[in-house]
Amino acid sequence: MRKVVFTFLVISLFASAHLLIGQSHQTTKEEQAVLVADQQWEKASEAKDVDKAVSFYADDGVMLEPGTPIVKGKDAIRQAWQRFFADPAFALTWRADAVQVAQSGDLAYTRGTFDLRYSGPDGKPASMHGKYMTVWKKIGGKWKAIADMNNDDGQPGKPAEGK
Amino acid sequence: MRKVVFTFLVISLFASAHLLIGQSHQTTKEEQAVLVADQQWEKASEAKDVDKAVSFYADDGVMLEPGTPIVKGKDAIRQAWQRFFADPAFALTWRADAVQVAQSGDLAYTRGTFDLRYSGPDGKPASMHGKYMTVWKKIGGKWKAIADMNNDDGQPGKPAEGK
Numbered sequence: 562m563r564k565v566v567f568t569f570l571v572i573s574l575f576a577s578a579h580l581l582i583g584q585s586h587q588t589t590k591e592e593q594a595v596l597v598a599d600q601q602w603e604k605a606s607e608a609k610d611v612d613k614a615v616s617f618y619a620d621d622g623v624m625l626e627p628g629t630p631i632v633k634g635k636d637a638i639r640q641a642w643q644r645f646f647a648d649p650a651f652a653l654t655w656r657a658d659a660v661q662v663a664q665s666g667d668l669a670y671t672r673g674t675f676d677l678r679y680s681g682p683d684g685k686p687a688s689m690h691g692k693y694m695t696v697w698k699k700i701g702g703k704w705k706a707i708a709d710m711n712n713d714d715g716q717p718g719k720p721a722e723g724k
Numbered sequence: 725m726r727k728v729v730f731t732f733l734v735i736s737l738f739a740s741a742h743l744l745i746g747q748s749h750q751t752t753k754e755e756q757a758v759l760v761a762d763q764q765w766e767k768a769s770e771a772k773d774v775d776k777a778v779s780f781y782a783d784d785g786v787m788l789e790p791g792t793p794i795v796k797g798k799d800a801i802r803q804a805w806q807r808f809f810a811d812p813a814f815a816l817t818w819r820a821d822a823v824q825v826a827q828s829g830d831l832a833y834t835r836g837t838f839d840l841r842y843s844g845p846d847g848k849p850a851s852m853h854g855k856y857m858t859v860w861k862k863i864g865g866k867w868k869a870i871a872d873m874n875n876d877d878g879q880p881g882k883p884a885e886g887k
Contacts, residue, residue, distance in 0.1 A: 623835070625875060627790065628876065629878055663828050663830055664828035665830075667827050696833045698824070708822075708857055712790040712873065714792060716791075
C-alpha cells in the first residue's frame with residue numbers, strides 16, 4: 562500500500578512538475594526528475610520533516626540564507642532546519658518556475674518563488690515572499706542540492722541593493 | 725599593444741583564478757574559463773562599465789536581487805546596473821570561492837562573497853557583505869550568466885530567515 566501511495570505521489574509530482582513550469586520547451590525526463598526532487602523537498606518542508614528536508618542536500622552542500630553567513634555541510638544545515646521548524650509560526654512553501662539540466666545529466670539548477678511565515682524579531686507573525694535558486698548535482702543516481710540560496714522580494718517601490 | 729595587455733590580463737586572471745579557489749581538487753581548464761568570466765565581470769563592475777557588466781548575462785538571463793522581484797532579460801538587467809552605477813557611493817567587488825562545471829561543459833555555477841558600498845535609504849553611506857551564486861551556460865562558445873543571485877550576511881547574532 563505504501564508503495565502504491567508513493568508511486569501515485571511520484572506520478573502526480575511528475576504530472577504537476579510538467580504543468581508547473583512555464584518554459585517554452587517540453588521538459589525532458591531529466592528536468593522532470595530534478596523538478597520532482599525540488600517538489601519532494603518542498604513537501605518535506607511542509608511536513609516539517611527535518612531528516613527528509615536535509616536528505617536533499619549533498620554531504621558538502623551549502624545553504625546561502627539571508628542575514629547569516631554561508632552554512633556549510635549537513636550538520637550545520639540540519640541545525641538550521643531544526644531552528645526553522647522549532648518556530649511554531651514557521652511555514653515555508655515554494656514552487657519552481659524554471660529548470661535547466663546539463664547535457665551530461667550531472668549538474669542542474671532550479672529557481673522559483675517561495676512564501677514564508679515565521680515569528681518576527683518582536684515575536685509577532687511575519688511573512689516573506691521571495692525567490693530561490695538551487696544548484697543540483699547527481700550523486701549516486703540521485704539529484705542532491707549542492708547550493709541553495711534565497712532572498713526576499715521586499716516591499717513594492719523599495720529600491721534594491723546587492724550584487 | 726592592446727592585444728598584449730589583454731593577453732597579459734587573461735593570463736593573470738587564469739593564474740589568480742587558480743590561486744583564488746580553495747577547492748580540494750585541481751581546477752580544470754573549463755572551471756578556469758568560468759572563473760575568468762566571473763573575474764572579468766567583477767572588473768567590469770569595478771570599472772562601472774554597464775555594457776561590459778551586462779554582456780556577461782545570457783539574453784534571457786535573470787537577476788535575483790534582494791528587496792525586489794526577479795529581473796528578467798537584458799533590458800531590465802541593464803536598467804538595474806545603470807541604477808547601481810548612478811549612485812556615486814556605489815562600489816561592488818566580489819570573489820569566487822567555488823566553481824562546478826558539468827561534464828558536458830555546457831552548464832556551470834560559481835559562488836563566492838561580495839562587498840558592496842552604496843547610498844543608504846537616508847542618503848548616508850551604507851555597506852553590505854554577503855554571498856552570491858551564479859549559474860552559467862555556454863552559449864556560442866562563451867560562458868554567460870543565466871541566473872545570478874545574492875543576499876547579505878546580516879549582523880552577527882541576528883537570526884536568519886528565508887527558504
